[in-house]
Structure formats: C-alpha cells, structure tokens
Amino acid sequence: MPSTRSTLGFLAILVFLGAYVALAVTLGDMLPDHWAAELAFYLVAGIAWVPPAGRLLRWGAGGPL
Numbered sequence: 001m002p003s004t005r006s007t008l009g010f011l012a013i014l015v016f017l018g019a020y021v022a023l024a025v026t027l028g029d030m031l032p033d034h035w036a037a038e039l040a041f042y043l044v045a046g047i048a049w050v051p052p053a054g055r056l057l058r059w060g061a062g063g064p065l
Contacts, residue, residue, distance in 0.1 A: 009060020
C-alpha cells in the first residue's frame, strides 16, 4: 500500500503539471506571431517544468523538498 506522502506527491505533481500546461498555453497564445519567438518560448517552457517536478518526485519518495 502506498504511503500518504507518495500519494500526496503524486497528486501534487498532477496539479502542478496541469497548472503549468495551462499557464504555458495561455502565455504561448500571447506571443508574437513569429516562428523564432515561438521556438524560443516552447524550448524554455518544455524544459522548465523538469526541476520542480523532480523535487516533487524526490519529496514523494521520502526525500527532502
């Protein structure tokens, strides 16, 4: 049976990723209509979620936040 901490970590990751995707899509819609601006934004947005999600995963596994 999973621990409470791992369950909360899982739910936190789901909430975080849902909010992150909503924010990225909203900001992406506000970008100028130029391929270079979109490329730069989506490259950064596509990588920026990894460190916070990694911290949540470590915390859910029993490590420090």
